[in-house]
Amino acid sequence: MAASDQQQSSSPAPTPTMLVPIPTDEEMLQAQAHLWRHTLSYLTPMALRCAINLRIPTAIHRAGGQSTLPDLITSLSLPSSKLPFLRRLMRLLVSSNIFSQSSDSEEDEIVYRLAPISFLLVDGDNNVVDGHISQTPHVLAATSRYCLDTVSGLATWLTTEEEFPISTTPFESAHGVAPEGVGRLDPEMGRLFEEGLRVYDASGFAVVLRECRGVFEGVGSLTDCGGGGEGDRRRVPGDQGRRSDGVVEYVAGDMFEFVPPAQAVMLKLMMHHWSDDDCVKILAQCKKAIPTREEGGKVIIIDIVVGSVSGPMLESQILMDVAVMMVTKGRQRDENDWRDIFMKAGFNDYKIVKKLGPRCLIEVYP
Ligand SMILES: C[S@@+](CC[C@H](N)C(=O)[O-])C[C@H]1O[C@@H](n2cnc3c(N)ncnc32)[C@H](O)[C@@H]1O
Structure with a gap:
């Protein structure tokens, strides 16, 4: 019997659990979709990280601001067998407004363009392209295993007894150093963190x-x-x-x-x-x-x-x-x-x- 029927047909004194609203089927179906979205949305920044590692924004910029999928496969020197998979990655990034695409073409003829977000991820001399500082170091630092491990340890940090104001951040608790000290553990990552902090805001x-x-x-x-x-x-x-x-x-x-x-x-x-x-x-x-x-x-x-x-x-x-x-x-x-x-x-x-x-x-x- 559905919860609403139970409430109408008998009249026991409401218990706290009976006051919990039970979602309708429609709400439940929507909630399922949103739960997938929230659970899997980490894939978007990781796909973005992959696009930066492959230097897709820079490749599109160098191609004059637009590229088809076969063009990208060639300019990035990727195996042609990976074309269908790159297409799926690009679909996610287009749906997140990171790139844009022409809408009315056959799959191989889709033209991908830089959107304002991917424009901020084009590498150039001294990291500056058309007067904008490339934000790639910040994205790579913020999606690095150092930051992912930090947030994975958040429940442990929250359950650790500590006086307020706290003396240890979740990052320090996970790694034993502040982000400024990452260079002591991993010099290359230290440089990335330093650069990421310098460029993380486009508003000079x-x-x-x-x-x-x-x-x-x-x-x-x-x-x-x-x-x-x-x-x-x-x-x-x-x-x-x-x-x-x-x-x-x-x-x-x-x-x-x-x-x-x-x-x-x-x-x-x-x-x-x-x-x-x-x-x-x-x-x-x-x-x-x-x-x-x-x-x-x-x-x-x-x-x-x-x-x-x-x-x-x-x-x-x-x-x-x-x-x-x-x-x-x-x-x-x-x-x-x-x-x-x-x-x-x-x-x-x-x-x-x-x-x-x-x-x-x-x-x-x-
Ligand atoms: C997030 S950066 C902001 C930099 C800059 N204001 C901007 O808009 O890009 C923070 C800056 O504060 C500096 N800083 C940190 N502690 C400081 C202190 N006690 N006195 C002066 N500067 C400090 C850091 O070295 C760093 O350059």
């Missing part, structure tokens, strides 16, 4: 300037805190950590102790790496570095604001939160989380100025 500063010009108008001086370049505290040798090319002054140092004074301080893709307490400490140093609001003082944060977007873009924000949970003590924050941190660091006001895809630009005022 040029994109930010183009999209948010007004934010930087009237800013006489700017400290790019954690800019990563030559001012990086880990990369500048002991030369008092200062160097200037006349326009940019590179200053090495620890932002927890000192932030070089300027009219504005920028923290681009920095804060999600740190715990709330650490963010408050970093912002307190930034506050010391800038003048009053009336004098144009502000902190410019570029980072995710969870919930600023919806649909697949929101999903990317939530995935990024779990991704940083694996490797850092930080997190991705929603607007309330950000507000709490700003107020605790002694700031008075903030404005979310602009969406930059899944990220936002936030102006924070003293």
Whole structure:
């Protein structure tokens, strides 16, 4: 007897289990499909990894932006017996919008094209193609066995007793080192992780300037805190950590102790790496570095604001939160989380100025 019939024909006092809604046949069939999708969706990033290892995006780019399957088999030097299998791999990648294809052709005549996602995976000189940095190192690092082993060990990590704030990330628990230390275990993988961290976000500063010009108008001086370049505290040798090319002054140092004074301080893709307490400490140093609001003082944060977007873009924000949970003590924050941190660091006001895809630009005022 179906659950709904049981409830109508007799009237026993409802027990907690009877309150569990039993799906209809239609819901069950849909759930089956979604469960397959969720269970098997790891195949998509692994197929993407395979496409990068074969250098399919680069091959299509070199062929002028489009290739048939036989063209790909030739340019990638694959055995022709593998053509039907490559076609199935490409179908998955097309259905995930990683490549696009002409729709009305016979199988062998299908023309595959670069889509914006695969455009970001074309390798070039110094990893730059048509002004875009190739994201292949990030995809290869994020789908490496180091990251897969980390998430496989998540249940063990979650059941391990630990005081809050936690001292060991799931990555450290699985491998005994942070991602920055992978080079000690595996030098080649260490280089890939370093490169992956450097390129993981396509929005270079040029994109930010183009999209948010007004934010930087009237800013006489700017400290790019954690800019990563030559001012990086880990990369500048002991030369008092200062160097200037006349326009940019590179200053090495620890932002927890000192932030070089300027009219504005920028923290681009920095804060999600740190715990709330650490963010408050970093912002307190930034506050010391800038003048009053009336004098144009502000902190410019570029980072995710969870919930600023919806649909697949929101999903990317939530995935990024779990991704940083694996490797850092930080997190991705929603607007309330950000507000709490700003107020605790002694700031008075903030404005979310602009969406930059899944990220936002936030102006924070003293
Ligand atoms: C994810 S990268 C962000 C780089 C850059 N802001 C960008 O938008 O691409 C984080 C940077 O923070 C730097 N960093 C880490 N700890 C730091 C500290 N205590 N003081 C200053 N910089 C630090 C790292 O070396 C790295 O360059």
